[in-house]
Every structure is written in C-alpha cells, then in structure tokens.
Amino acid sequence: MKTFLESLKFPVQEVNRKSSSEKGPGRPPYWEMVFYWTRKPLVGARAVIAGALLPEDLDENLFKVAIRLSSRTPHRENPQTPAEFAKYFEGKKLLDPFAGFGSIPLEGLRLGLDVTAVELLPTTYIFLKAVLEYPKKFGKSLIKDVGRWGEWITEQLKNDPEIRELYDDDVAVYIGTWEIxxxxxxxxxxxxxxxxxxxxxxxxxxxxxxxxxxxxxxxxVEIKVIDLNEILGDISKAKIDGNEIIFEGENYVKTVKEAIRSGKLKQNDVKIDGNKVIFKVPSANIESRRSQLTCLMCGNVIKYADENGNHHMKLKNGDFYVKFALRKYHEGDEHFARQRLLVKVKIDERDLIFEPATREDNERLWKAKEKVKEMLEKGDPDVPSETIPLYENRRITPILSAEKWYQFFNPRQLLTLIKIVRLIREVGKKVEEEKLKEGWSAEQAFEYAEAVATYLSVALVNQVRHNCIVTSVEPTRKFVAHALASRGI
Ligand SMILES: [Zn+2]
Structure with a gap:
C-alpha cells in the first residue's frame, strides 16, 4: 500500500512555502536558544512524518487540517490529529540516527510517536535533552525556575568583589584588539x-x-572616537563614498569650524572643501589574507617572521608576523603581542556612547591575566584547557594561533566565564536540595536540578559566543557580531 507522502495529493508546494517562511521571519522562538547551523523546518518534518504513516487514499483536506497547514505559523501549534488517525500512529517508532537540533524527533513527539534521537556531538546531545526530554517531563515549572536561578546568578556576579574590580558598572561593551x-x-x-x-x-x-x-x-597609539552625531547633530543627509563620509552645505562647514575652534575636532580630523565637509574613516591596518600589518606608529609594513622572530619582507613558507607573535603570546612570551582595549561603549536611553579606553582600563585587563596565570599553574579544572580539535589538519583559527579553548578569551572574559560555570554548578546543588525538601525522590530531584542547570548552561553558551575575542563589532545593525556569525550557512 502506498503512503500519503507518495501520493500526488501530498501538498508539497504548500509545505515548501510554510517551511521557507519558518526559516525566515517566522522562526520558532526556541531556535534562539542556541546558534545552530542546519535546522530543518518543523512544519516540513511534521508533514513528512505524518504523510509517511497515513494511507494514500486519505482526504487531502483532513491531512492539511491535522498538520495545521492553514495556520500562518503551523509550528506554533501542536498537530490536531483526529481519532481515526490513531490506528496509523499508535505504536509506531521513529528513529533519527543523526538528530542534530532535533526538529524531526520533536515533530515525532508532537504526533504522539515513540521517538528515539541519536546524536554524536556531546553539546548537541545536551541541546536535545533541553528540546525533547525536559519540557515533556517537567512542564512549565522549568520556565519559572530557570528564570529565578538565572537572576540569582546575575546578582551574585554583580556583587562579586573580583568582578566589581574588573569591570565598570556603566560600561556595556569593551572593544579591544591585539597589539604587535x-x-x-x-x-x-x-x-x-x-x-x-x-x-x-x-x-x-x-x-x-x-x-x-x-x-x-x-x-x-591613542585611539580617538569621532562621533558625528555628537559633532553635527542631524547626520541623516550624510553620503558615504568608500571610506569617506561627506556632508554638503554651509551649515555643516560652519558647525565643523566651530568644533575645531572649541577643540572638539582637530584640523586633521576633517577636510573642508568648498561647501563640503569630508571625514575619512581609516582603512584597516591588518590584512590577514595578504599577511600584512601596517604599523600605526612608523607606517612600515610588517610581513613575515622566521622561527626566531626576525622580520622578513619576503620569506618562503614564512609565517605571518602576527601569527608568530600570537603563538608566542599563547606560549607565555609576551615580547611580541599583547591585548589592548580601544573603546568602551555605554548605553544611554537606547543610544550608544563611545569613549576611548583609558590606561586604567587596560591595566585592569592585564591584572586579570595574573589571576588566570595562577589558575593555569595550579591546573584548575575549571579553566577550559582542552585542545581545540583539528579540522582537515588545520586549526579553525589560523591567525589567532589558539590551540586551547581558553585562548579564545581575554583574561577578564575567562575569569567571568569560570565564575558563571561555578555558579551554575552551585545552582544545581541548590535546586536539588530544594526539591528534596519538597519531598521529591532523590532521582527526580537530581534530574530536575540537571534540567535547570542545562538551560542555564545553554544561556552560558550564548554568553560565550558574544564575549570572546572572536566576537566582533558589527557597525551596521546589531553592533555586536557573535563569534559564529561569519560561519553560519
Ligand atoms: Zn613601527
């Protein structure tokens, strides 16, 4: 007997349409939980699973209603299967041997099947528990508890003397880079x-x-912030041509001249050409692909390093000087590279305020390094010192020269990360105690604590990709581009 999926009645075009809208603005909210590369739309998974179990002579409309195909966002609603479907679904098993983020098993569960999901990646296995197992087992009380304990962790961090010493209360983002x-x-x-x-x-x-x-x-090299909103007020008429920002009109010329007179701007910050004012945004001084760094002090080009750190303009199979310098840094030799904060960003009524980072800001960053060194020397198990796996015989970050996971963080980020990990562990113990007091069995209390800690760890994964040294500035939209942003499919 043929299945409904194999019949010409299967509404493939409608399913496609709903599936593609699900990949766009109609994304399921739980997808925001983690960044994951390849996700299958839920409505597509639902239609294929149901279609594979139902017979070909089924009424087409009955099928559409059951999988909620006429709804604007079918995935937001559970399927509505009529009683007569029971004989096709009951006792049916679904095995997804490469479950990934779990769209197929999730829809299997929603259709009432007996589902088994298998996943080799350890982190994804944990995501699967968060998507498939815990909500089904513990229901909505998880939302309240995860929120409550998440707030508890935030409070602990805010009051932590070490964190208070490392960060300013009013700074939302620090922008930094390497110095060579x-x-x-x-x-x-x-x-x-x-x-x-x-x-x-x-x-x-x-x-x-x-x-x-x-x-x-x-x-x-000092970093100055040129904030055109602050200097000119209304900037809506700006034209951008390559690296030049151009304003045309006598009023702009007048305002800029005043800014120069008052010391807000220097003569060389801006060019006045007739009734035009032109600001020039500096070009990048590092081009990794061409193995080239331009010194902002002397203007010379820096190219390759030999094994001893001698510089060469040409060197067969030589390493990019920056790559060499960072490798030395990670090995503990800080003669060639160091980390530096450039700008701090504050938020005022949803607007961003940019300020140059001060020497004290940088000293605090370097101070954190001493603490990290101590932890590494002691072999503290909470420092993520596992080796980054090779991908096609290469490290995933060739320029960064990182070999261990902790090298993805500056010392301050790393100290904060380790603190959060410890706090999540503490939450696990507290939740377990709470549930035991409420009379839960030891096994249930442990599992519930594990569930709460899992969601908090998922939140930590998000914290990490927005707070590591491959997180970057995204000036046109969101402001912060997370670490995986350029690798998404
Ligand atoms: Zn130089």
Whole structure:
C-alpha cells in the first residue's frame, strides 16, 4: 500500500512555502536558544512524518487540517490529529540516527510517536535533552525556575568583589584588539580590521555614524572616537563614498569650524572643501589574507617572521608576523603581542556612547591575566584547557594561533566565564536540595536540578559566543557580531 507522502495529493508546494517562511521571519522562538547551523523546518518534518504513516487514499483536506497547514505559523501549534488517525500512529517508532537540533524527533513527539534521537556531538546531545526530554517531563515549572536561578546568578556576579574590580558598572561593551611590537620601530601598534563603530541607516538616511581614529602620542597609539552625531547633530543627509563620509552645505562647514575652534575636532580630523565637509574613516591596518600589518606608529609594513622572530619582507613558507607573535603570546612570551582595549561603549536611553579606553582600563585587563596565570599553574579544572580539535589538519583559527579553548578569551572574559560555570554548578546543588525538601525522590530531584542547570548552561553558551575575542563589532545593525556569525550557512 502506498503512503500519503507518495501520493500526488501530498501538498508539497504548500509545505515548501510554510517551511521557507519558518526559516525566515517566522522562526520558532526556541531556535534562539542556541546558534545552530542546519535546522530543518518543523512544519516540513511534521508533514513528512505524518504523510509517511497515513494511507494514500486519505482526504487531502483532513491531512492539511491535522498538520495545521492553514495556520500562518503551523509550528506554533501542536498537530490536531483526529481519532481515526490513531490506528496509523499508535505504536509506531521513529528513529533519527543523526538528530542534530532535533526538529524531526520533536515533530515525532508532537504526533504522539515513540521517538528515539541519536546524536554524536556531546553539546548537541545536551541541546536535545533541553528540546525533547525536559519540557515533556517537567512542564512549565522549568520556565519559572530557570528564570529565578538565572537572576540569582546575575546578582551574585554583580556583587562579586573580583568582578566589581574588573569591570565598570556603566560600561556595556569593551572593544579591544591585539597589539604587535613593530619589528621596524620597536613600538606597539594595534591591529585593527575595522575602524567603524556605528554606521546605521534607516529609511530617512543615516542615523548613527562613529569611527575610531588612531593618533600618535609619544611612543603610543591613542585611539580617538569621532562621533558625528555628537559633532553635527542631524547626520541623516550624510553620503558615504568608500571610506569617506561627506556632508554638503554651509551649515555643516560652519558647525565643523566651530568644533575645531572649541577643540572638539582637530584640523586633521576633517577636510573642508568648498561647501563640503569630508571625514575619512581609516582603512584597516591588518590584512590577514595578504599577511600584512601596517604599523600605526612608523607606517612600515610588517610581513613575515622566521622561527626566531626576525622580520622578513619576503620569506618562503614564512609565517605571518602576527601569527608568530600570537603563538608566542599563547606560549607565555609576551615580547611580541599583547591585548589592548580601544573603546568602551555605554548605553544611554537606547543610544550608544563611545569613549576611548583609558590606561586604567587596560591595566585592569592585564591584572586579570595574573589571576588566570595562577589558575593555569595550579591546573584548575575549571579553566577550559582542552585542545581545540583539528579540522582537515588545520586549526579553525589560523591567525589567532589558539590551540586551547581558553585562548579564545581575554583574561577578564575567562575569569567571568569560570565564575558563571561555578555558579551554575552551585545552582544545581541548590535546586536539588530544594526539591528534596519538597519531598521529591532523590532521582527526580537530581534530574530536575540537571534540567535547570542545562538551560542555564545553554544561556552560558550564548554568553560565550558574544564575549570572546572572536566576537566582533558589527557597525551596521546589531553592533555586536557573535563569534559564529561569519560561519553560519
Ligand atoms: Zn613601527
């Protein structure tokens, strides 16, 4: 007997349409829980599973109603299977041997099947428990408990003296980068791949424009913030041509001249050309693909390093100097590279305020490094010191030269991460005790505690991808691009 899926009545076009809208703006909310590359739309999974179990002579409309195909977002509703479907579904088993994030098994469960999901990746196995097992077993009380304990962790962090010492209360984001000691002039130069801080547009024109500008001060590169909203007020009429931001009109010329007079701007920050004012956003001074860094102090180009760290403009099979410097840094030799904060970002009534990072900000970052060193020397098991696996014989971050997971974090990020891990563990114990007191069995109490800790760990995964050294500035929209943003399919 043929199945409904094999019959010409299977509404393949409608299923396709709903599936593609589910991949776009109609995404299931629980997808936001983690970043996952390849997810199957729920409505598609539902239609295929149900279609594979039902007979070909089934009424087409009955099928559509059952899988909620006429709903705007079918995945938001459970399927509505009539009693007569029971004989096709009852006792049926669904095995997904490569379950991934679990769309197929989830829809199997919603159709009332006996489902087994298998996944080899350990983290994904845990996500599957969060998607398939815990909600079914413990229901809505989980939402309340995860929220409550999440807030508890936030409070603990806010009151933690070490965290208070490391961070300012009012700073939302710190922007930093690597500094390399220039082999030509012997001074530190930051490596900056993008000088833009904000480049936000809406249908009325530009809304927010700001960028960084390096300035030499003695033997150091200082970073100045050029915030055009602050200087000009209304910036909606700006035109951007490559790296140039252009304003046309006498009123802009007047405002800029005043800003120069009052010291807000320097003469060389802006060019006045007739009735035009032109701001030039600096170009990236690092181009990893061409193995090239330009020193912001002396202007010389830095290319390759040999094994001893000698610089060469040409070197067969030589390493990019930056890659060499970072490898040395990770090995504990800090003569070639160091981390540096450039700008701190505050939030005021939903607007971003950019301020140059100060020497004290950087000193705090370096102070955290001492604490991390101590932990590493002691072999603290909470430091993620596992080796990053090779992918096709290469590390996934060739320039970063990272070999261990903890090298994805600056010391301050790492200390915070470790604190959160410990707090989640503590929550697990507290939840278990709470449930035992309420009279739950030891096994149930443990499992419930495990569930709460799992959701908090999933939140930690999100925290991590927004707070590591491969998190980057995304000036046009969200402002912060998470670590996996450029790798998504
Ligand atoms: Zn130099």
């Amino acid at each position: 000691k220039c082999p030509h002039c012997g001074r530190w130069t930051p490596a900056i791949g993008n000088f833009w801080l904000a480049r936000v547009k809406d249908n009325k024109g530009y809304k927010r424009l700001a960028y960084m500008k390096p300035e030499k001060n003695g033997d150091e």
